[in-house]
Every structure is written in structure tokens, then in C-alpha cells.
Amino acid sequence: MVDLLGVFAFALSGGLAGVRRHFDIFGILVLAVVTALGGGMMRDVLLGITPPRGISDLPLIATALAGGLVTFWFSGTLDRARRTILVADALGLGAFAVTGAMTAIQTGHPGIEAIAVGTLTAVGGGVLRDVLSGTVPSVFTRDLYALPALLGAVLTDVAARLHLLDPVVQWVLVLLVFGLRLAALKLHWQAPTPRRLERD
Amino acid sequence: MVDLLGVFAFALSGGLAGVRRHFDIFGILVLAVVTALGGGMMRDVLLGITPPRGISDLPLIATALAGGLVTFWFSGTLDRARRTILVADALGLGAFAVTGAMTAIQTGHPGIEAIAVGTLTAVGGGVLRDVLSGTVPSVFTRDLYALPALLGAVLTDVAARLHLLDPVVQWVLVLLVFGLRLAALKLHWQAPTPRRLERD
């Protein structure tokens, strides 16, 4: 369930990025699917799970396509696409940080590997979306992005060690990452930036 | 044979993209090789075939390099690079949709996996070429691109189920995808685009 939510949320964010660029229906669907399934495919390939679920799990693929179609059909009413992309993206970020770390733990890779895989799964789909649609990846922009995902993956690993990782805790962790990312956007929480270079 | 054709065609499209940007001979060869072998390497990694043929199959690598060299030597006579790129790309699209799906089927992954892998193999190399040379990927532009590849992968899977996938049928499918893509370009077949967003 958390997994399908993450896929749907990222499919919305990818589809909307395509809508904003006036791609046609197929371009929108491709971008939605790549955004929704790309992070999980990286996760599976890194963990040696082949073929990855993103090319074999029909409900997952159907969910990604559905998210893309929704953005196409309702684009006229989504009159503030940019904001909606950011909210959907934040939800996907939370869902994938938790499920990415869980997949690693369940296949025998807890600790540093679960944390790295969880963070990468969460961040990966959005990076693909942004690179493919020609914008600077969100992960590099001013407000906190990678940190909430990293925190979610760390807490998932901790919860698993304490045998606390039941569905309720999973949802709490997803919402925690989601909330932190939204708060960072709303309140413009900014991390330190380097001193300006004098020349160059 | 179909495989080598796809590699050569994508190498031409990649090499020409480098020629247009005035890369030097090595930049052109790198772009040709990445475009020609990138889609197949994604395919092999997703199917768990390691190392992928793109780093181990000498005739394949030599074909990719040959395609790149051709674009370098004949660049003066290829006076409409943009159109030639599109034609070579369409040929590679057809060849890789069919061979990508076939590789999945032959390694025990028919159905949805063959269709997903075939489409991804066909589309992947061109996406790498476009991202690396700084243009919006063809797969997102107005005229049909992913759809012919998807259709070719579906028909390859169907033909394999019906035990009809002999070399003649393979070529017919390659030419069908090629023809559909060229027709889409020539006749500007366009898929529906979303309604304009009012604000944003």
C-alpha cells in the first residue's frame, strides 16, 4: 500500500511536469512512469533484484499509468501545477524513503545499505523527472529535500532493529518525511550555502 | 543481424548529434557508442544479464564505433544532419523494440516484462543521446515516438506466443515500427496534448 501510494504520487508529479511542458499524452505517460518507477528500479538493480518490480509488477505499472492519465485529464483544473507537483513529490519522497529502506532490510541489507538505498529510492525518481524535463533537480534546490528522505530511511532502519516496523509505524514515518518536506517548502527552511567565490 | 542494424542506426544518430554540436572525434565516438549500446545495456542489467553484451561483445562494440566514424568522415556530405538523425533513430527504434522484447522472452520473461523491456531498450539509447547533448528527448516531442516502439514490443510478444517469430517476421516488425515512426514524422501525427493551464 505505501508502495502504491509512492508510485501514484510520483506519477502525478511526473505527469504534471509533462503537462507544464505541453508534452502530448504519450510524453506525459512516459515521464509519469519513469518518475514513478525509476527510483524503485534503481533500488532493485542495486540490490540485485532482477527483473525489477517496475517492469514486472502489473498493479504497480497500472498505478503509474493511472497517475499519468489523471494529470492529463484534470490538467485544466490543476491550475497551480507547480505547487501540486511539489506536494505530490513530497508524498512520494516519504513513501519511497520508507519502502526503499524496507526492501533493503527484507533482502538482508540493513544498516548503511538500507539507509543509502532508501534515500536513493526516494530521491531517484524526482531526479530522473527533472533531468528529463530539463530543470535543475529539486534535490539541489534551496529548501531541504534529501535530509527528510535520509531521516526517514534512518528511522525505518532503527524501527526494524527494534522490531517496531508494523504498518502503523510505516505510515507515521511516511507522514513524518512528507510533513518535514512540506514544512521546509512552506517555511523556506534553508541549509547553509557556501561563501561566494571571489573570482570564477 | 537485426541487433547489429539497431546498433549501427543508433550509432549514426548519436554520432550525428555530436557532429551537429561540433564535438571532436572522441566526443563523437563516445556519444555514438553510448547511444548505440546504452539501451541494450539497460535491457541486460534489468534482466540480470551481467556483464551486458555492450561491454563484452566485440562485433557489437566495433559496429557502434564504425557508425560513429562514418558520421565523422561523411559529415560534410550529410548536409541535413537533423533529418538523417531522425531517420537513423527511427530504424534503431524498430530494431531495438523487437530485439529487446526477444531478449526478455528468450531469458524467460515474456508478457508484460518483454513489452516493458522492448520499449525501454528502444527508447533508452535515444534518451541518453538527447540528455547528454542537452536537448529535450525525442520521446517527449510532439510526433509519436514511444507508441510505435510499444506496438513493436507487443507484436513481438504476440508473435512469439504464436510460434511465428522467425527472421522474416522479425524484419517485418522492425520495418513496421520504422515505417510508423517515419509516417508520424512526415505526416505530423500528433497525440492529444493537455489543456493549457490558466496560471502557473
Added chain:
Amino acid sequence: MVDLLGVFAFALSGGLAGVRRHFDIFGILVLAVVTALGGGMMRDVLLGITPPRGISDLPLIATALAGGLVTFWFSGTLDRARRTILVADALGLGAFAVTGAMTAIQTGHPGIEAIAVGTLTAVGGGVLRDVLSGTVPSVFTRDLYALPALLGAVLTDVAARLHLLDPVVQWVLVLLVFGLRLAALKLHWQAPTPRRLERD
């Protein structure tokens, strides 16, 4: 050791690219880590080594983070970031061409595979850095880049066949690639470019 050097050098080049773009501390760290570990992760995935060292080897990950932090803290004094990026990148190029080829040889893939993997490992991290920070990848720019890496990988394969690949020889090969790349930059060694297209 050579491996850690490559990781640190590429982390510097990635971190500095982030500093130049005024990313915040987390964006800088992400770009440093991706640049430092990306090439090696591609190498491991292509060779079927999962999970790749880049998500499981703590000293490696710590070295990448340290490189990123250094660029953040000392950005004020690195007043010519662009040149420093190029020098760090050249060092990483040499280290990864040698260790990339060695990893392939040690896992039973000498010859063409070691050469392909070595070159790809050396070039991969920098390509990721450049694509993610929105610049044309160094590998395509005027002065020789891929060729020194290719040469380093070939010589590593030759040295291994002659049972000469001890630590001293490894360092000599790393410095050879580093020196060739720096010389190419300094002396503007240029490879031939294609004739201009008349139209297009």
C-alpha cells in the same frame, strides 16, 4: 588506496561544481557523493556485483562525504573553482580508469570488458556531475578526456596479463592518465573536429 584517492578527487570535483552553482550544504554533499560513487556503482552493477560498494562500503562513503565537506568549508579560499575542478577530475579519472579495469579483471572479466569497464568507471562520475549540474559533460569538450582514461584501462589490462600490476605500477598508471589529461588541458591538445555542416 588508489580507489579512495579517486573517490576523494571526484568528490572534490562534484562538491566544487555544487559550490559554483550555490547549492546548499546538502545539495553539495549529494552532488559530491554521486560524482564520487556514481562511476563505481555503474561498474559494480555492470559486473553483477550487488549491492555495489558505493552503498555498502562505509570508508568509501565517508571519504566521499569528506570531499564534499572540504569543498563547502574551503570554498572561500578555492578562488578558482573551475580550474580546481578540472585538476581533481583529472586525478579521479586516472584512479578510476585503473581501479575500474582492475575490478573487472579480478572478477574474471579481463580484455575488452576490463577496458570498457575501466573507461566507463573513469568517465561515468564526471558525466553524472555535469548532467546533474546542467553543463555539457567534460567528456565531450574540446581537450582530450576519454582517450587518457581508455589508455589507462588498456595499460592496466596489459600489465595484469604480464603479472606486473603491483601497487607501484598502479600508481604509475594513475599518474600517467592524470598527467596526460592535465597536459591536454594545459596545451589544449585537440582531436580533429568534423567539417562544418553547410546547412542545418
